[in-house]
Structure formats: C-alpha cells, structure tokens
Amino acid sequence: MSFNMTDPDQITTSNESAQRGKAVIEIKDLYKSFGDNHVLNGFNMTLLEGENLVVMGKSGSGKSVMIKCLVGLVKPDSGTVKVLGQEINALDQETLDELRSDIGFLFQGSALYDSMTVRENLEFPMRRHKEKLGVVADTEPLVREALENVGLAHTMDLMPVELSGGMKRRVALARTLILKPKVILYDEPTSGLDPITSKEIIELMRSIQKKYGTSSLIITHDVDCARVISERMILLVDGINYAEGTYSQLSQSTDPKVDAFFKK
Amino acid sequence: MGNTATSFKGVKQFFTEIGDLSYFASRFFKEVLKPPFEFKELLRQCYQMGNRSLMLVTVTGFIIGLVLTLQSRPTLIQFGAVSWMPNMVGISIVREIGPVITALICAGRIASGIGAELGSMRVTEQIDAMEVSGTNPFKYLVITRIMATTLMLPILVIYGDLVALYGSALVENLKGDVSFQLYFNTVFDALSFSDLVPATIKSFFFGFSIGLVGCYKGYYSKKGTAGVGVAANTAVVMASLLLFVVDFIAVFISDIFYEL
Numbered sequence: 001m002s003f004n005m006t007d008p009d010q011i012t013t014s015n016e017s018a019q020r021g022k023a024v025i026e027i028k029d030l031y032k033s034f035g036d037n038h039v040l041n042g043f044n045m046t047l048l049e050g051e052n053l054v055v056m057g058k059s060g061s062g063k064s065v066m067i068k069c070l071v072g073l074v075k076p077d078s079g080t081v082k083v084l085g086q087e088i089n090a091l092d093q094e095t096l097d098e099l100r101s102d103i104g105f106l107f108q109g110s111a112l113y114d115s116m117t118v119r120e121n122l123e124f125p126m127r128r129h130k131e132k133l134g135v136v137a138d139t140e141p142l143v144r145e146a147l148e149n150v151g152l153a154h155t156m157d158l159m160p161v162e163l164s165g166g167m168k169r170r171v172a173l174a175r176t177l178i179l180k181p182k183v184i185l186y187d188e189p190t191s192g193l194d195p196i197t198s199k200e201i202i203e204l205m206r207s208i209q210k211k212y213g214t215s216s217l218i219i220t221h222d223v224d225c226a227r228v229i230s231e232r233m234i235l236l237v238d239g240i241n242y243a244e245g246t247y248s249q250l251s252q253s254t255d256p257k258v259d260a261f262f263k264k
Numbered sequence: 265m266g267n268t269a270t271s272f273k274g275v276k277q278f279f280t281e282i283g284d285l286s287y288f289a290s291r292f293f294k295e296v297l298k299p300p301f302e303f304k305e306l307l308r309q310c311y312q313m314g315n316r317s318l319m320l321v322t323v324t325g326f327i328i329g330l331v332l333t334l335q336s337r338p339t340l341i342q343f344g345a346v347s348w349m350p351n352m353v354g355i356s357i358v359r360e361i362g363p364v365i366t367a368l369i370c371a372g373r374i375a376s377g378i379g380a381e382l383g384s385m386r387v388t389e390q391i392d393a394m395e396v397s398g399t400n401p402f403k404y405l406v407i408t409r410i411m412a413t414t415l416m417l418p419i420l421v422i423y424g425d426l427v428a429l430y431g432s433a434l435v436e437n438l439k440g441d442v443s444f445q446l447y448f449n450t451v452f453d454a455l456s457f458s459d460l461v462p463a464t465i466k467s468f469f470f471g472f473s474i475g476l477v478g479c480y481k482g483y484y485s486k487k488g489t490a491g492v493g494v495a496a497n498t499a500v501v502m503a504s505l506l507l508f509v510v511d512f513i514a515v516f517i518s519d520i521f522y523e524l
Contacts, residue, residue, distance in 0.1 A: 068392075071396050073392050073395060073396065093400075097398040098398075100396055100397070100398050101398060103396070105393070105396045107389045107392065107393055108389070109388050109389060111388060111389040111390050111392065111393035112390070113385075113390055113393075113394075114384070114385075114388075114390070115381075124394075124397060124399070125397035125398065125399075127398075127399060128397070128398035128399055129398060179397075
C-alpha cells in the first residue's frame with residue numbers, strides 16, 4: 001500500500017504544494033547500486049519552494065546516498081536529478097560549484113574542519129563565492145550574523161574540539177547558512193543528540209526556514225523530528241518512495257511497513 | 265588450491281594498488297599547475313611538516329653521525345687510516361645515509377600523519393563538506409601536502425646531514441683531538457658536486473613519494489575509524505618501501521652518470 005501523490009484522498013499537501021510555487025528539487029527514476037547492493041531502485045521525489053519535506057527510512061535504506069546525489073557527491077547509475085532547474089549530472093565542475101553555493105548541506109556528524117577555528121570554518125565556504133556575497137575583505141560581520149542566528153557568537157575563536165555535540169551541529173548549521181542558500185539539505189540533523197538538544201536543533205531549523213524562506217529536505221529516522229518539522233513526508237523503503245503524505249496520514253496507516261516507522 | 269587463490273588475490277591487490285597510486289600521481293600532475301593555487305595552505309603545510317620533523321631529524325642525525333664514527337674508528341685505526349674518517353663519514357652521510365635515514369624518519373612521521381589526518385577527514389565527511397562548499401579538496405588537501413613534502417624534505421636532509429656531521433666531528437674532537445674546523449674543512453674538500461647534486465635530487469623524489477603515499481592512503485580511507493588506523497599504518501609501510509625503490513633507481517641512474 002502506498003500513499004500516492006496522485007491519490008486525492010490521501011494527499012492534501014500536493015494541492016497546497018502546488019500553490020507554493022515551482023519545484024526546487026526534482027528526482028526521477030533514480031537508481032544507484034554498490035556492487036550487488038541495489039540501494040535506490042527508481043526513487044522519485046519533488047521538493048517545492050519553501051517546503052519542509054522529510055524523507056524517512058531505516059538505516060542503510062539509501063537516504064544519505066540519495067541526498068548526496070543531489071549535490072553531486074555520488075553519481076547515480078541512472079535517472080535525473082534536477083536542483084534549481086539544473087540537471088546535476090550534466091553540469092561541468094565550475095557550474096556545479098556555483099550551484100552548490102545555493103544548496104546548503106548539513107552533514108550527519110557536523111563535518112566541521114578540525115584544524116580550523118569556528119570563524120575559519122565559517123569563512124571557508126566564502127573563499128570561492130565572494131562575488132555572490134559581495135564581500136571584499138571583511139568577512140567578520142557575515143560570520144557574526146551566521147553565528148548569532150544559531151546563538152553561538154561567543155564561540156568564534158574556539159576550536160571544534162572545544163564544542164559539545166549540539167554546539168557543533170549549530171556551528172555546522174551556521175556554516176551552511178553563511179552562503180544564504182535557497183535549499184538546505186539536512187542529513188540526520190538530530191542523530192546522536194540528546195532529546196533536549198534535538199528539540200533545540202529542530203526549533204532552530206524552523207526559525208531559519210521562517211527567517212530566510214528556504215526550502216528544506218530533511219533526511220531522518222527520528223519520528224519526533226519528522227512530526228514537528230515535516231509538511232510532507234516520504235518513506236523510503238527498498239529503494240523506492242514507498243509511501244507519501246503528511247505525518248498524520250502516514251502515522252495512521254495500517255500498512256505494516258509504514259506502521260513500523262511509527263511504532264514506539 | 266586455497267593458497268593459490270590467496271596468492272593470486274594478493275598479487276591482484278598489489279597491482280591494483282600500484283595502478284591506483286599511479287592514477288593518483290597522474291591526477292596530481294594534471295591539477296598541480298591549474299589555478300586556483302592554495303599558497304597560504306602550502307606555506308602552512310611546509311611550516312607544519314618542517315616543524316613536526318625538526319626535532320626527530322636533529323636527534324636521529326646527531327646519533328647516526330656519532331655512532332657511525334664510533335663504530336668505524338677502531339677499524340680505521342687498525343689500518344692506520346683514521347685520518348680518512350672525515351672523508352668517509354662525509355661522503356657516506358651526504359650521498360646515502362643522510363637522505364635515506366631522514367626520509368625514513370619522515371615517512372614514519374609525516375606519511376602516517378597525513379594518512380591519519382586525511383583518513384579522519386574522509387570518515388567524518390569533512391572532505392565531502394569541502395567539496396560541497398565549492399573547494400576542490402584534491403587541490404586544497406592533496407596538492408598542498410605533496411608539494412610541501414617535496415619542498416621540505418631536501419631542506420630536512422641537508423639539515424640532517426649537517427647535524428650528523430657535527431655528531432661525527434664531536435667524536436673526532438673528543439677522541440682524536442681533531443678540531444671542528446679541520447674536520448669540516450676535510451669533509452668539504454672530500455665532497456664534490458657529483459656527491460651533492462644526486463643526493464639533493466633524490467631527496468625531492470623521496471619527499472614526493474612520502475607525500476603521495478600519505479595522501480593516497482588517507483584520501484581513499486574506508487571502513488570508518490578503523491580505516492584511519494589502517495591508512496596511517498599502511499602509509500608508513502608503503503612509503504618506506506617506495507623510498508627504497510626510488511633510492512635504488514636514483515643510485516642506478518647516478519651510477520650511469522659516474523661511468524660517463
């Protein structure tokens with residue numbers, strides 16, 4: 001059983017979404033295998049402008065592979081991946097780098113550069129995109145603004161090793177925001193965090209979306225995170241978008257594969 | 265049957281590794297002259313690598329010079345050739361012992377350091393984060409490190425040679441009553457251009473090999489945190505082996521020039 005996008009009874013968000021505007025991410029028939037391990041088997045997805053879309057799946061279901069295909073970190077075997085109207089796999093390196101400045105990526109483990117201070121971590125993405133930001137020499141105001149957004153302006157000269165897990169995630173979010181992306185991709189934003197810090201991060205994600213009007217694609221297996229932040233959800237099972245709908249629609253499903261996600 | 269299959273697998277893995285390393289090296293040559301150039305990072309790496317290895321090279325060089333002189337002294341005395349000590353020690357240190365020992369020390373210190381650092385960056389997705397931010401991680405991390413080892417190793421070798429000669433001079437001064445000035449004058453008289461140039465050139469190749477193997481092992485590190493340890497460990501082993509191969513080729517080529 002699947003909550004199909006074309007089923008008007010199941011999906012209320014598709015009509016709402018249509019009113020939102022154009023698609024910022026479109027994935028069609030995405031296939032990816034690693035040897036005999038077929039991770040994605042024809043995955044389809046559309047993220048609309050200003051939308052918060054959650055993709056849920058078990059560990060190893062291919063969520064991270066899918067999200068990495070969106071920024072060209074993983075090349076798919078077949079299928080099309082369009083981000084902001086551009087086919088990722090057809091772009092040359094220069095154009096891909098330009099496009100990447102419009103895509104923020106929050107990595108699962110924060111991925112802060114260990115050898116750099118928080119300030120240098122935030123300055124790093126600006127090296128290649130100074131034209132976009134209009135920065136000539138002084139990057140301090142931008143760094144400060146990004147850190148203030150996540151409530152960590154005082155950590156500017158600390159090293160990542162001096163930060164807690166939650167602080168690292170916030171700094172990583174600030175680094176993602178510094179290029180003012182149009183789309184933010186969150187790879188397991190609350191994994192490895194305690195429930196209170198997870199809530200703080202979710203709140204932060206919501207406030208950022210409200211402030212900057214970004215579109216967000218959130219990859220998670222945290223049901224609480226999905227409940228709070230999602231406007232629409234996709235369940236990734238066996239490499240396909242098995243079910244699709246709002247949180248309340250999916251959580252009431254009697255399909256065993258869907259129900260398994262919401263059972264406590 | 266099982267042993268044959270294991271051996272075949274081992275041989276296949278060996279040649280795959282050589283092929284991958286060659287491809288990695290070719291990528292280095294393809295991208296090294298393409299802008300943007302990461303001069304700031306290159307300088308930082310040069311400083312770190314020089315600084316990281318200086319103490320180790322100093323201690324090792326000094327002890328090598330000291331031990332070589334102490335060990336050779338009784339034999340040379342027996343043959344009445346102790347006055348040849350500065351010539352013998354000078355030539356052996358400058359031509360072979362200095363470059364090889366310094367390179368091996370650096371292979372242990374630098375190649376493992378690079379392997380572990382890049383390996384840990386790979387497993388914690390820092391390399392992916394760099395790529396997503398629009399910076400070519402190969403240029404920023406790999407090219408700067410290989411360039412730094414290639415440029416710094418000859419400097420460390422020259423420094424190590426001088427320290428080793430000082431160690432040797434100290435023994436001669438204490439045991440043979442030879443002044444430091446006389447010792448160094450004799451050493452430099454014995455050395456010729458053809459001793460210094462091949463040794464310096466081969467030091468550049470040693471540096472390149474250390475950087476290349478360290479970066480290759482770290483950049484393609486797999487299997488999580490356990491892979492970081494493996495990357496550091498195999499980087500040292502592979503770099504040390506490669507140093508001996510490079511040394512053999514360098515000696516072979518310089519020998520051809522001597523004969524001419």
